Every structure is written in C-alpha cells, then in structure tokens.
Amino acid sequence: MLRQFRLTVAGALDDERADVLFDRAGDLCVEVVPADGLAWVAFDRVAPTLVDAVVSGVRDLDAAGVGIAAAVADDPLVTLEVIAARAGRPVDVVRGWTGGGFPAPVRDHPRRPVYHWPDVSAWLDRHRAVPAAGDPAVTLEAVTLALRLRALAPRLERMPPIRSLLYP
Amino acid sequence: MDEMTGAGVDVEGDRHWLRLSCPGCRGWLGVPGEVPPGAAGQLVARRIDAFVQRHVACGRGR
Numbered sequence: 001m002l003r004q005f006r007l008t009v010a011g012a013l014d015d016e017r018a019d020v021l022f023d024r025a026g027d028l029c030v031e032v033v034p035a036d037g038l039a040w041v042a043f044d045r046v047a048p049t050l051v052d053a054v055v056s057g058v059r060d061l062d063a064a065g066v067g068i069a070a071a072v073a074d075d076p077l078v079t080l081e082v083i084a085a086r087a088g089r090p091v092d093v094v095r096g097w098t099g100g101g102f103p104a105p106v107r108d109h110p111r112r113p114v115y116h117w118p119d120v121s122a123w124l125d126r127h128r129a130v131p132a133a134g135d136p137a138v139t140l141e142a143v144t145l146a147l148r149l150r151a152l153a154p155r156l157e158r159m160p161p162i163r164s165l166l167y168p
Numbered sequence: 169m170d171e172m173t174g175a176g177v178d179v180e181g182d183r184h185w186l187r188l189s190c191p192g193c194r195g196w197l198g199v200p201g202e203v204p205p206g207a208a209g210q211l212v213a214r215r216i217d218a219f220v221q222r223h224v225a226c227g228r229g230r
Contacts (some may be wrong), residue, residue: 018198020183027208029215030198044211077218081210107221114196114217 003053192226
C-alpha cells in the first residue's frame with residue numbers, strides 16, 4: 001500500500017546529499033524553503049505499514065548524512081489521484097464526488113486540480129466514504145520521539161535505563 | 169513543464185534529478201530525473217503541482 005509522509009530536515013540539505021538520496025531511492029522528492037529555514041523529504045513509498053515506510057525513510061536520510069528533525073504528515077496539497085489512492089476508490093468515482101458540497105480545489109486546473117487534504121478528509125469522514133483507519137499522527141509522533149531520543153543519546157550518561165522505560 | 173515555467177518556476181537538470189527553483193524566494197524542489205509513466209509519474213506530478221501552488225505568488229513578482 002502507498003504510504004505518504006515527510007521527514008523534516010535538521011541542518012543542511014545540499015546538492016551532494018540530494019545526489020545520495022536520489023541514488024538510493026526513486027520514490028522521494030526534496031523541497032527546500034530558504035526563506036523559512038525549512039527543508040523536507042517527501043516520500044511516496046509502498047510498504048506494508050506506515051511505520052515500516054517511515055523507518056526505511058529514516059534509513060535513507062541516515063545513509064545520505066541528512067539530519068532529521070521530525071516525521072510529519074504528508075503535503076496537504078493533493079490531486080484527485082492521491083485522494084483516490086487514500087480513499088481506496090477509483091479516480092472516476094472520486095471525480096464524480098467533486099462539485100456540490102465537495103471542497104473546492106485550491107488550484108482549479110482543467111486536468112490536475114489541487115485540493116487541500118484536511119478539507120477533503122473532513123468531507124470523506126462526514127460522508128463515510130473511507131473506512132476508519134488507525135491515526136497516522138500517532139505513528140509519526142512515535143518516530144519523531146525516537147529520533148529525538150537518538151539525538152540525545154550521545155550526551156546521556158547511560159542509555160540502557162532510559163531504554164528500559166519503553167518496556168514497563 | 170510549460171505549466172511550471174508559466175507559473176514562474178525555473179527547471180534545471182544537470183544531475184540525475186531535476187531541480188525546480190522559484191525565482192522569487194529561491195526555494196527549490198528536487199524530483200527524480202527518470203520516472204516511469206503511470207502511477208509513479210502522477211505522484212511526482214502531484215509534488216510539482218503542490219510546489220507550484222505554493223510559489224505562484226512568488227513567481228508573479230518576476
């Protein structure tokens with residue numbers, strides 16, 4: 001199943017590191033916003049579960065020497081194809097939902113309109129168009145906490161007692 | 169690509185991946201240089217669409 005998420009970058013993301021990332025995986029894109037001091041790597045990864053996908057993404061950035069700040073939700077801007085993939089319905093069915101009360105696109109392109117996912121998700125929930133699934137935010141938060149702990153580990157006097165807290 | 173450049177986005181392709189740069193804020197998007205047609209291509213197109221949408225306002229000032 002397709003898993004979509006982003007890993008925000010801590011520190012620099014230059015061309016050399018991007019080279020390594022793209023050599024290693026072809027299912028990611030890199031975006032940098034210098035004005036805001038932000039950068040992230042967005043994944044469109046096929047994996048059995050979200051956590052498998054995110055952990056493998058972390059390994060990709062590790063291999064490229066790219067620091068990771070957090071695992072976060074995917075880009076909120078989505079196309080009809082992405083909505084269809086997430087809803088588990090054919091694109092033609094999703095296209096038939098548009099109009100009426102369906103959220104208006106933020107970019108009304110004749111072939112590839114772009115929608116705001118939180119609006120679409122709320123509409124899908126209201127119309128029960130997608131079966132209830134686990135909350136991906138929990139997985140992303142857990143990975144982010146693990147990454148923060150990993151970053152702190154070298155400065156800790158002893159790690160094993162802290163790791164033992166995971167298993168009460 | 170015409171749609172992207174029309175929105176004020178420059179495209180460079182000197183590596184195994186493509187860089188789309190916003191001339192307004194110097195933000196950039198890196199996408200795989202070779203994507204098979206079909207679903208994978210649509211996923212990359214979606215990333216480009218989102219990037220262009222975010223930078224439409226920057227490009228207007230060009």
